Amino acid sequence: MKKFFKNKKRLLFICLIVMVSLTACSSPRGSDGKTKVNEIITSETFEVQKKNVNVTEIPEEMQAEYENLSDDDYITIEATSFGDAMNTGWFNGLIVWPIAQLINWIAGKTDAGFGIIGATCLIQLLVFAFTVKSQVSSQRMQMLQPELQKIQNKYAGKTDDRSRMMQAQEMQALYKKNNISPFGSILVMFIQLPILMGMYYATMRASSIVVGSFGGIDLSMTPLAGLQNGQISYIIIFVLMVVFNFLSYKIPQWLQKHEKKKQHIKEKKYAQPKQSGGMMGNMNMMMYMSTAMIAILAFSWPLAMSFYWLVSSVFRVVQNLAVHKFFISKKTA
Incomplete structure (x- = not known):
């Protein structure tokens, strides 16, 4: 059993399979990139124009209700209760629904962009509170x-x-x-994966995102659509997301080198991790592959998801610096 849990690639693959099965491979968005009208999560009754949602890739009995409406006509969406969400699966009820409603609540007092920022920071703080020991172990593991x-x-x-x-x-x-707990990073993975998937679906289904914006930027559009329309703000957010995602992985390694330099630690050649193999090589490979995969997928994500990933990556950068300053440096001082 221990050998199984030590194989992080196998564990990550199984986690992804579990998450895909939980979400039933369904997408809240249609082929036109718009959120399906029956997938919207809202905290109160609101209206949305037909042209802003997908009404063609929903159950047939619902399509008849909207087929005679013009694109400029408004569709009334009733508030989504916890029971409604649970009826579609416990993953939607326990994870997606609360996140979407948190985004809606914050966005209702500000705008859609701040809804994502506020929800992301609160969720990341909650995750950090439960996994701080595991994350400290993970950074110490890199030092070793x-x-x-x-x-x-x-x-x-x-x-x-x-x-x-x-x-x-x-x-x-x-x-x-x-x-150090060698299984610390596994706990972080198990907690973060469902939340990551939940946030992915929540940013597409929250009513405040479907009809909202951030500083005039439509968060329901994709970076690719923004590029095609010549809107530079979409590309700026996309590039910042990729850069900070890379930094969130790379900074722990830089901090490790800084700590050794500060302590005047000189490693002999045989003690240095091989860049082409071994643990450090695998970590670097996963870092580059993960960043490349996120960059490719993000082109077809709604900008809201890219914005979430940007905020989350910035939070992880700050978190890594804080963990190093208050837990790692003090330990080695």
């Missing part, structure tokens, strides 16, 4: 990569049971000495 690599090199090529047992014991002793 050279020592872990040294142990791995020591037993490289030795496949007998005794060598494997001694390697495991030395690694466990290193974890214990530095107060």
Whole structure:
């Protein structure tokens, strides 16, 4: 069982499969990029023009209700109750509905953009409160990569049971000495994945996003549509999202180097992690692949999701700096 949980790639794959099954591979948006009218989550009754929603890729019995309306006619959407959300699945009821209603509530006092900013910061703070120990362990784990690599090199090529047992014991002793839980990042992954998926659906289904904007920017459009229309603001948000997403992964490594430099730690060649392989190599590969994948997907996301990812990435950058300053640096001082 421990070997299974140590394989993060396998665990991540299973988490993704679980999340896809939870969401039933359904999309709240139609092929025209507009939110399906029956998927909108609202805290109170409101009206939306037919041209701003999708009414063709919904159940047939509902299509007849809207087929005689012109594009400029308004459709009345009733408030979405918790019971309504639960009837479509517990994932929608327990995760998507609360996030969408939080966005709506904050947006009702400001605008759609601040709704996303406020909801993102509150959710990230809540997640951080529950996973702070795990995230500290994750950063300390990165600080220990050279020592872990040294142990791995020591037993490289030795496949007998005794060598494997001694390697495991030395690694466990290193974890214990530095107060690290090797499974800390797994807890963060399990908590963040459902929230990430929930936020993805909430930004497409929240009524404040469907009809709202941020500083005049329509958050329901995609960066690709913004580029085609020559709207530079969409590209600025997209580029900032990619940059800060990359920084959120890279900063812990930079902080690690800074900490070693500050402590005048000089590593011998055999103790340095190999960039082409090993733990550090895998981390870098996942970082680049993740950033590239997000950049590709974000072109067809509604800008609201890109905006959420930007805010979330900025939060993670600040969080990494705070964890390093108040937990890592003090520990090593």
